Amino acid sequence: MDAAWFEAKQPVVGIVERTRTDGSDDADTRSIRVDDALEATLESADATSVCGDLEAVLAAEPSLLVAAGESTLSAVARANPDVPVLPVGNVPGIDAVGHDTLPAALEAALTGDGTIRQRSVLGVDVDDTTRDSERSPVRALFDVSLVTDEPARISEYAVSSRGDLIATFRADGVVVATPAGSHGYASAVDAPHLSPAVDAVAVTPIAPFVMQTRQWVLPEDGLALTVERNDTAVRLVVDDRPVATVPVDATVTIAVDGTLSMLAVSETMLESD
Structure with a gap:
């Protein structure tokens, strides 16, 4: 308001x-x-x-x-x-x-x-036993991405919302954009543009292996991304900043962390x- x-x-x-x-x-x-x-x-x-x-x-x-x-x-x-x-x-x-x-x-x-x-600002955390559990979530004003370290090297990702599996797909990566971020980098991969009046994020595969892969508008809390399979390292990038390498089966959780x-x-x- x-x-x-x-x-x-x-x-x-x-x-x-x-x-x-x-x-x-x-x-x-x-x-x-x-x-x-x-x-x-x-x-x-x-x-x-x-x-x-x-x-x-x-x-x-x-x-x-x-x-x-x-x-x-x-x-x-x-x-x-x-x-x-x-x-x-x-x-x-x-x-x-x-x-x-x-x-x-x-x-x-x-x-x-x-x-x-x-x-809205998103809090991003990696549920991984190799990381310090006391670390605070990284905050994102624009977007959160999982991307392969090498171009054109496809990995498999899963997207879940509030405990329900939304989809799995093979792609170079996946981006989660806030309403602000949906007008920036995410728009280059055809993410839907969101109004700041909605409490939601746009989730879009990056260079998907199957071109008919869907895009989603999902609640801005209770979101989880998982690397299901990879042939190369997958990076977590938050507002254009690489912050971690995400191994297979580690879960990246995303939820609102204030404004x-x-x-x-x-x-x-x-x-x-």
Whole structure:
């Protein structure tokens, strides 16, 4: 549910430096610059800013975060902050503001014209005796994939939802996408696009051996992926980050692990600035 947001006294705006992951290819590669227009916005709202990497920015206890690009938003989601984030740049599936309109968007947010929209974040864990059982689940804002290490090397996967087997299939991999992620990489493998209004994920085989293999829209909790058979190593990739090698019969469990609060500003507010 959308909700208004307003920080009454001397807000601190945390501007997060861009985070890149190996192999990432964000559509918008620009960092956020604190230029004269942004400085004027901060001054008029009696606000201060702190810039730096995510850890340093969070240590300053900001009132809100400003983050550009998919990789940076993923890093923010993994950190699980208790303040909202204003997304910047061209991020598929996310209502982000442009670099040029950031000062106007930030002014609107700081004067109470921003709206908080909650985005589901998935918690991903591997049920495998070789892994530390005390490790916390990895958090995913966009997608979770099982993929073979070598291109065109097919493995066999199973998908279960809330204890019921949905399907088994042979493919190069399988991707589970949140509503945000369904507009990104998952769309390249023809995953259905999901509205953020639905509590669901899109599950799609990657390069399936049988072309008629189905795609599924499933509840966002109680999901399990299993490698049934493999001829090469299978990697678990979370928001474009390789996080583990998954052996045969190990189960990857996926469930909602909270939300990320995102600030949205209407186009009307930006046009009237």
